[in-house]
Amino acid sequence: MRTQRTQTEHESHNVRVVRAFMTEGVELVSAFGDDRSARRIETALAAVAHPEFELIDRDSLEFAGRAIPLDGYVAAWRHFLECWERLYLVVEGIVEHKDRLVVIARVSGESKNAGILLEDRRAAVWTFRKGRVLRIEQFTTPAEALEAAGLPAEREASAPLGSPAPSWIPSVWTATAENASAA
Numbered sequence: 001m002r003t004q005r006t007q008t009e010h011e012s013h014n015v016r017v018v019r020a021f022m023t024e025g026v027e028l029v030s031a032f033g034d035d036r037s038a039r040r041i042e043t044a045l046a047a048v049a050h051p052e053f054e055l056i057d058r059d060s061l062e063f064a065g066r067a068i069p070l071d072g073y074v075a076a077w078r079h080f081l082e083c084w085e086r087l088y089l090v091v092e093g094i095v096e097h098k099d100r101l102v103v104i105a106r107v108s109g110e111s112k113n114a115g116i117l118l119e120d121r122r123a124a125v126w127t128f129r130k131g132r133v134l135r136i137e138q139f140t141t142p143a144e145a146l147e148a149a150g151l152p153a154e155r156e157a158s159a160p161l162g163s164p165a166p167s168w169i170p171s172v173w174t175a176t177a178e179n180a181s182a183a
Helices: 013-021 028-033 035-048 070-081 142-148 172-182
Strands: 002-005 025-027 049-057 084-097 100-111 117-129 132-139
Touching (some): 013 035, 013 084, 013 117, 025 028, 028 070, 035 049, 035 132, 049 070, 049 117, 132 142
Antiparallel strands (some): 025 084, 084 100, 100 117, 117 132
């Protein structure tokens, strides 16, 4: 995982919080699958969350960009993951700018009902207030997240690493919609 900084050369408190909360790679269905694991995630987030914490997913079909409070975080992820057999998230990099971190990740997996394969690149902006996570805002592309964090959408950061994914592999949301209609 690479970390880019626009302020200082030392690892900030905010970067340490994100690294502690998000491992470099995780299988999301398993991570949120059982109650014990879900409670660990919720407890870890509660320990670093600001009292006004909210999760916002710009592309959510169900929530349409509305804020999800801390007590709805695990439920929202579990609902999203219902249609996935496996869904892997690998953090590729963290870009820091003032009180915001852009976490760039590769998402891959297979849907439960339709067997749809997925390879996608996503990003989230983590906003901090007084050393606590105020907001996690999820975006479709790293370029959108970088712009939302007040950074230029760098071509290198928004282009897929390595060779491009085959054009037949759908995005997260296309696969979710197709999988839901197959049920």
